[in-house]
Amino acid sequence: MTSERKLRITWVKSAIGYSRRQKGTIRALGLRHLGDTVEMADSPVVRGMLDKVSHLVSVEAVESRQDS
Numbered sequence: 001m002t003s004e005r006k007l008r009i010t011w012v013k014s015a016i017g018y019s020r021r022q023k024g025t026i027r028a029l030g031l032r033h034l035g036d037t038v039e040m041a042d043s044p045v046v047r048g049m050l051d052k053v054s055h056l057v058s059v060e061a062v063e064s065r066q067d068s
Contacts (some may be wrong), residue, residue: 005042
């Protein structure tokens with residue numbers, strides 16, 4: 001068994017009034033509508049995106065187990 005860390009990302013605050021760049025980051029994370037939740041692998045790239053929109057999203061770590 002291997003365990004891979006994942007992040008559960010939920011869009012919790014509207015991006016209205018924020019820059020087009022931050023809205024693009026929300027879209028790049030795979031979030032389309034307010035309240036959407038996605039799970040992504042924990043990587044430096046994803047962490048960087050989350051740092052830019054931390055005021056708009058909620059993040060929690062999730063352990064993903066895979067039987068190999």
